[in-house]
Amino acid sequence: MGYDSAVKKSIAIVEDEPALRENYAAALARHGYQVKAYANRKLAMQAFGTRLPDLAIIDISLEDEAEGGFDLCRDLRAMSAELPIIFLTARDSELDAVSGLRLGADDFLTKDVSLPHLAARVAALFRRIDALRLPQNAADIVRRGALVMDAGKMQTTWNGKPVTLSLTEFWIAHALALNPGHVKNRQQLMDAANVVLDDSTITSHIKRLRRKFLEVDPAFDAVQTVYGMGYRWVE
Amino acid sequence: MSIRLQLLIVALTTLILPWAGCQHARELEDALRVAQENALESTADTIALALSAQSARVFRAAEDPRPYVEEQGDLYVFALRSPPLLDGYREDWGVAADPKRLPSPDGYGARLQVGSTDRYLFLYLEVADPHFAPEPANPDLEKDRFDRVDITLEQPDGSLESYFFATGAPGLIEAQRTVIQGGGTTRIASEPRIQAYWLESAGGYHLEARVPLALVGSRLWVEARAASGRKAGFAVDSAEGGRLFMATSGLGELLGTFIRAGTRVTVVDTNGLKLGTAGTPGVGGTPGAAGELGTAGELGAAGELGAAGLDDAGGTWYRRFVTVDTSSWPMQTTLPDRMAGKSVFAALAGRPAAEWLRTSGGAEDLMLLAAAPIAVDGRTRGAVVLEQSGDQLLDLRDRALAHLFNLTLLATALAVLFAFSLATFISVRIGRLRSAADSAVGNDGRIRLEMPESRSADEIGALARAFERLLARLDEHARYLRTLGGKLSHELRTPLTIVRSSLDNLESEGARGDQRGYLTRAREGTLRLQSILSALGAASRVEESIQQAERVSFDLAELSRAAVAGYRDAFPGARFVLEAPADGCLLRGAPELIAQMLDKLVENAVDFTPPGGTITVRLERTGSNYELSVENDGPSIPDAMLGRLFESLFEHRPGSDDKPHFGLGLYIARLIAEFHDGRALAANRSGGGGASFTVILPLI
Numbered sequence: 042m043g044y045d046s047a048v049k050k051s052i053a054i055v056e057d058e059p060a061l062r063e064n065y066a067a068a069l070a071r072h073g074y075q076v077k078a079y080a081n082r083k084l085a086m087q088a089f090g091t092r093l094p095d096l097a098i099i100d101i102s103l104e105d106e107a108e109g110g111f112d113l114c115r116d117l118r119a120m121s122a123e124l125p126i127i128f129l130t131a132r133d134s135e136l137d138a139v140s141g142l143r144l145g146a147d148d149f150l151t152k153d154v155s156l157p158h159l160a161a162r163v164a165a166l167f168r169r170i171d172a173l174r175l176p177q178n179a180a181d182i183v184r185r186g187a188l189v190m191d192a193g194k195m196q197t198t199w200n201g202k203p204v205t206l207s208l209t210e211f212w213i214a215h216a217l218a219l220n221p222g223h224v225k226n227r228q229q230l231m232d233a234a235n236v237v238l239d240d241s242t243i244t245s246h247i248k249r250l251r252r253k254f255l256e257v258d259p260a261f262d263a264v265q266t267v268y269g270m271g272y273r274w275v276e
Numbered sequence: 277m278s279i280r281l282q283l284l285i286v287a288l289t290t291l292i293l294p295w296a297g298c299q300h301a302r303e304l305e306d307a308l309r310v311a312q313e314n315a316l317e318s319t320a321d322t323i324a325l326a327l328s329a330q331s332a333r334v335f336r337a338a339e340d341p342r343p344y345v346e347e348q349g350d351l352y353v354f355a356l357r358s359p360p361l362l363d364g365y366r367e368d369w370g371v372a373a374d375p376k377r378l379p380s381p382d383g384y385g386a387r388l389q390v391g392s393t394d395r396y397l398f399l400y401l402e403v404a405d406p407h408f409a410p411e412p413a414n415p416d417l418e419k420d421r422f423d424r425v426d427i428t429l430e431q432p433d434g435s436l437e438s439y440f441f442a443t444g445a446p447g448l449i450e451a452q453r454t455v456i457q458g459g460g461t462t463r464i465a466s467e468p469r470i471q472a473y474w475l476e477s478a479g480g481y482h483l484e485a486r487v488p489l490a491l492v493g494s495r496l497w498v499e500a501r502a503a504s505g506r507k508a509g510f511a512v513d514s515a516e517g518g519r520l521f522m523a524t525s526g527l528g529e530l531l532g533t534f535i536r537a538g539t540r541v542t543v544v545d546t547n548g549l550k551l552g553t554a555g556t557p558g559v560g561g562t563p564g565a566a567g568e569l570g571t572a573g574e575l576g577a578a579g580e581l582g583a584a585g586l587d588d589a590g591g592t593w594y595r596r597f598v599t600v601d602t603s604s605w606p607m608q609t610t611l612p613d614r615m616a617g618k619s620v621f622a623a624l625a626g627r628p629a630a631e632w633l634r635t636s637g638g639a640e641d642l643m644l645l646a647a648a649p650i651a652v653d654g655r656t657r658g659a660v661v662l663e664q665s666g667d668q669l670l671d672l673r674d675r676a677l678a679h680l681f682n683l684t685l686l687a688t689a690l691a692v693l694f695a696f697s698l699a700t701f702i703s704v705r706i707g708r709l710r711s712a713a714d715s716a717v718g719n720d721g722r723i724r725l726e727m728p729e730s731r732s733a734d735e736i737g738a739l740a741r742a743f744e745r746l747l748a749r750l751d752e753h754a755r756y757l758r759t760l761g762g763k764l765s766h767e768l769r770t771p772l773t774i775v776r777s778s779l780d781n782l783e784s785e786g787a788r789g790d791q792r793g794y795l796t797r798a799r800e801g802t803l804r805l806q807s808i809l810s811a812l813g814a815a816s817r818v819e820e821s822i823q824q825a826e827r828v829s830f831d832l833a834e835l836s837r838a839a840v841a842g843y844r845d846a847f848p849g850a851r852f853v854l855e856a857p858a859d860g861c862l863l864r865g866a867p868e869l870i871a872q873m874l875d876k877l878v879e880n881a882v883d884f885t886p887p888g889g890t891i892t893v894r895l896e897r898t899g900s901n902y903e904l905s906v907e908n909d910g911p912s913i914p915d916a917m918l919g920r921l922f923e924s925l926f927e928h929r930p931g932s933d934d935k936p937h938f939g940l941g942l943y944i945a946r947l948i949a950e951f952h953d954g955r956a957l958a959a960n961r962s963g964g965g966g967a968s969f970t971v972i973l974p975l976i
Contacts, residue, residue, distance in 0.1 A: 058770055064777035071784055131769040134820055152773040153806060156780035244868045245821065268835045268871040270842035 050167060051075040053094035055085045055113060056129070057104045061152075065098065065129075068156040069163065082109040086116065093121055096166060099146075101130040101137060111144055118145040125166040129159070135245045148208040151242075162208055169195035185218045186276050188263070202257045209234045210250045213243075217264060217274040226271035247272060279706070280699040287695035293684040301680065305673045309666075312644055313630040316539075316662050320648035321628050323534045323541060324660040331652040333530055334543060334551060340494070340519060344547035347379070349497060349510030349517030352549055352613040354391040355525055356398065362448065364475025364482040366400045373612025375402055378500065380508030385480075386500040388509070394525050397487045399472075401425060401500060405480040409503030411442035415464060417454060421503040425483055427451070428512045430495035436512060437491075439467060441483055446474045451485070495519050521545070527552025540663040546624055546656065548614045557643060557663040608633035608643050615647075615661050623647030623659035632666070642666030705729050705736050709743070716747055723751040758815075761938060765813030772809065776802045815940045815947070818872070822951045825866035832861040832870070832902055832973075836895050839874050843891075847882050856895040861902055864976045865952045873948035874904070876941040877969050881908035884967065897975075901954075905970035912960040913967050921958045921969075922946040945971065 052074045056062040059080070066076040077094065079085035081104045097117055103109035114126055127148045128141040138149040147166055150159065181193035187200045195211055197204045206214060216225055216233035225233075227243045234246075247264060254261040265273050327334050344350045360368040366375075366389065375387035385404035392398065409422045417440075424442035431437055439451040451470035454462045472485035495518040499509030510517055524543075531541045531554035542553040609616050619629035630646035644664045649656045708728045716724050725747050730740040779799055787795055833856045840854040863870070874893070881891045889909035896903045913921065920926050927939035946956040954973040961968055 058774070060774040061770065061777060064774065064781055067781050068777065068784065071781075131766060131773070134817075135824060136820075152769055156777050156784070242817075244872075245824075248868075266868065266871075268839040268842065268867070268874075270838065270845070 049073065049075045050095040051077065052163065053085065053088070053097045054078045055080075055082065055097065055099045055103065055110070057081060057100060057102070064156070065159070068160060072160045072164075074163070080104065082106060082113045085113060089117065089120065093117075093124060096125045096127070096163060098127045098129050098163075101128060101132055101141070111140060114141065114144045114146055123170070125170065127162065127166070129154070135242075138245075139249075142207055146207075150209075165195065165208060168193065183215065183218055185221055185274065186263075187258070188218055190215055190218060199254055199257045199261070204253050204257055206250065206253060209246055210253070213246055214250055214264075217272060221274045221276050224267045224271045224273045230271070278699075279703045280696065283695040283699035284692065287688070287692040290684075290688045290691045293687060294681055297677070297680040297684055301673055301677045304676060308672060309632065309644075312664070313632075313646065316644055316646035316664055317628050317630045317648065319535075319539075320623075320630075320646040320660045320662045323531075323662070324628075324648040324650045326534065327543065327660060328650045328652050328657075330530075331650070331657065334524055334527060334650065335545070335652070335657050336522070336524070342516070342519075344519070344521050344549055345516070346376070350519045350521060351388075351390050351496060353397065353520050353522040354389070354613070355523035355528065355552065356391040356393050359393045359396060359486075360391075360398060360484070362471060362473040362484050362486055364473045364477075364484050366482075366484065369398070369400070371612070375400060378498070378508040378510070380506070382506045384500065384502060384506040384508040386508035388498055390496070390520070392489065392522055392525065395489055397489055397492050397496075397520075399427070399483070399485040399487070399498065401483040401485075401498065402477075403480045403483070403500050403502075403508075405502050407503070408476065408481065410444040413444070415442070417464075421505070423481070423503055424501050426497075426499045426501065426509075426511075427485075427487075428497040428518075429487070429491060430493040430518070431491060432493045434493065438512070439470060441472050441474065441485065443474045446476045446481065448473050492520070521547065521549050523549075524551045528554050531555075535662070538664060542615055542661045542663070543650070543658055544615045544620065544624070544661060545658045548616060548620055548624065550613060550615060551658065557665045602632075602634060602642065605632055605634050605642075608635045608645070615659075617645060617647075619645055619647045620659060620661055623649045623661070624656060625649075626651075626656050642670075702736070705732075709736065709740055713743060716743070717750070723747055723754060725751060761812035761814075761940065762816035765809040768805075768809055772802060772805055776806075811940065812938055815944055818869075818944045818947055822866075822869065822947060825869055825951065827864050827866060829862055829864050830867040832863045832904070833857055833895055834860070835867055835871060836874065836893060836904070839871055839878075840893050843878050843893075847878075849887050850882055850885050851888070851890045853890055853892045854894075855892065857897060861895060861897060863902060863952075863973060865973070866948075869948045869951065873945045873971065874906070876945040877906040877971070880941050880945075880969065881906045884908055884910040886910055900975050902973045902975065903970055904973065905968050907961060907966060907968040909966045911966075912964065913958060915960075918958050918960070922956050942969070945969075949973065 052069055054062055054065050054069070054076060056065065056078065057080050062078045062080070066078045069076045077088060079088060097113075099110040099113055099117075101108060101110035103113070106112070110128065110130065114128070117124060117126060126146045127150060128138075128146050129150045129152060130137065130141075131152045141149045148162055150162065154162070181191055183190040183192070189198045190196075190211070192215060195208065197206050197211065197214065212234035213230050216230055230243060247266070251261065251264055254263070263274055263276065265275050267273055344352070354369070354371045354373070357370050360366070369389070369391055371389065371391060373389070375389035378386045378388050380386065387402040389400045390397065391400070403423075403425075405423060411422045411424070412420055415422065422442055424440045426438060426440045428436055428438045437453065439453045441449060441451055443449045449472050450466040450468050451472065452464050452466050455465040456462050469491065470485065470487050472483055475482040475484070497510045497512045497518045499507055499511055501507040512518070527543060531543065531552055535541045535555045537555070538557065540553060540555040540557040543551045545551055606618070617631065617633065619631045622629035624647075626649050628646070628648040630644065633643045633645055635641045635643045642665070644666060645661065646664075647659050647661045650658045650660060705728075712724075712727050716727070718724065725744060727740040727743045727747070729736050730744055731737060732740070776799070779795060779802065783795055836856050837854060840852050844852050878891065878893070885891055885908045891909075892905075892907040894903075894905045894907065896905075922942050922945070923939075926943070942956070942958075949956045949971045952973050953976070954971055957970045957972070959968050959970070960966070
């Protein structure tokens, strides 16, 4: 979090709830970001037309547009392929999460997330972008058989093939792979991912995680469920 | 009382119709009876008038004003239809009445009957005398003792002539008399005009004698004398006795022209003695009454035709309900030679009259008797008596009644049938509605909105529609309640986030030392709020994940083992026992959902288990199912609650703790069981103390 103020990153927050908007803006500003907040899609797009931010945090329902955030995400992604986009929403259904991630968002957070956690996720995303330009740090790399996870670049490969994980999924997989054979319970996984999730959301994250590995390798079976306790990585 | 029974009773009130009919029939019968009385009385009157116009054919010219006294020796002479054979038997007389016993000072038994045709007077005498004493040749009436019968005739000229019958040997004989010869001597001479037949019988003899009417005036004495001197009968000793009261010959034929079938007409003289009769009284006329006098043909036979078809034995049972009480009515007195009774006496006193008489003990055997005086020259010389059976009346009444009864019974039967089917129809429909209402709210809390009968236009249809409206509102309400949790957890999330993010900011800005405590407490509060909201929205999230769940094959036993191991860590206060088969229990389903279901069951069991209590997780394979049950120590569940525990938002907790409970845990367990085509049951442990929750999952 010690970023140089000279290269202050700019973050756009699109959130229709003024109190939340102010709180998020204040917290992120405190972490040294230059924050611009918009109440709706129209205002945001006007601003983005002039200059794109370095990262966008978008709520899904914006004022009178129930899914305005999805539209905004699609437009933004059209404008820039690399711009990190985080959905921050009160809607916690799996369907919403899947839709958001499919539209190209980098992470999907519910509003249960605390401000320090939010800041950590934002920092992690920036770090991934920065890491692409930085030399590899071996300490950040976890190798477990076919798995290679680069915590610096937030990149994952299985048998050399890239697996595109969302941030939450990445941290969950990372926490499991760091200590193979150890059972991580849900609380530990939530802490690792810096999110507050309920049981079924954790379950669906694990499910999505498995599916993404299965797409690369149909024989993938490294993430095991230990019922009543949690999950573990097996090699 | 069921509707069916109620309507049946209502229908049975139509039985009042036959009752009313009976009352009506009784009145009808009274009216008919009076009408019949009047009709018969006026017929009698008419006949009396007609007869008075030809009184010569009815009465003998000379009228004896003195009354008939049998004890004095007055004799009633029956009219004989045809002259009988002289043979000592009276069977061919055609008279039903028995001969009359003659008075005897010493008990000598003799019976006499007298009849006449146009030309002859017939005598019939039965004598009980076992010792036959034959007549000697040339008998001396003063000295010789033998059995004989004396008769004395008052001749038409008024002089008396005595004869006697006696014989040496039974057979056809002639009467004999004492002839006074010149010189004062007498001799016995036969009278060939008076013949008789002497017949020996078992206990004596019969004598049947024939006397030409030309020899007979108006008086006759008969005396039977035995050889022993015993005697019976009347001697010529009284100016009063011995009068002959003769039926008028030919009167029967005359009367026969006046009457119709079913009626008997009798003409009596002032003494009530029958002068002539014709016809038979109706259908059930007393047999033997017919033909005792000269009757003019069997006219009664025709009367039987009219009623024969109506005498329906099966149709008369209801008479008992309608019969007029006749027990106090006078009995008919039937005498062979006379007519008696109130109305006969009234007619002889000059007043026409009619009366109903009983002919036997039976209430239905009735006879109507009407009498009218026959006045000749202003004086009553006799009376016409008409007799008619009550049968015709009864037949009329019965016919009406049978009709009435059949109709009303048919009406009642139809009413009962109709009421019963209507009641059945209604009660079946109500029953259908009731069972639909009973099952409208299913065990899963889902509400069936459609009611049977709701398309009917009647009140039951209206009731069904009212039910439907009620259910629709109930469903709306239930749906609202079901989604309330999810909505609340969603809607409260934003304000909660505002509070929490503000706290985060406050903390980051650096709070003063004494403010940290408040901050920590506020943060703890928001954490609790958040867990409450999370619990509230749990069911809708599970419903959502069920929709997206994928089925895989997994080992249920292994899952249970792993899960129970986890519970031992998570709930150190309780002792966990696992009973599961060693071999694999493969199930196709969503393991994470099954694990979640087990979590809910175990969480529920933990809540009710006293500290240190045992929780048993048991997996069994029964037939085509797996039974996964969680049993716990602790209180039993009230029976009324058992069926509802798995409903949404159903909460029954005697105590309270600080954890939020919304009655969703077991509901979630059931949702998951149903996703696996299974079902969830709650029961109290048979030994008492504790409950068991079982999920039955079919093997696929």
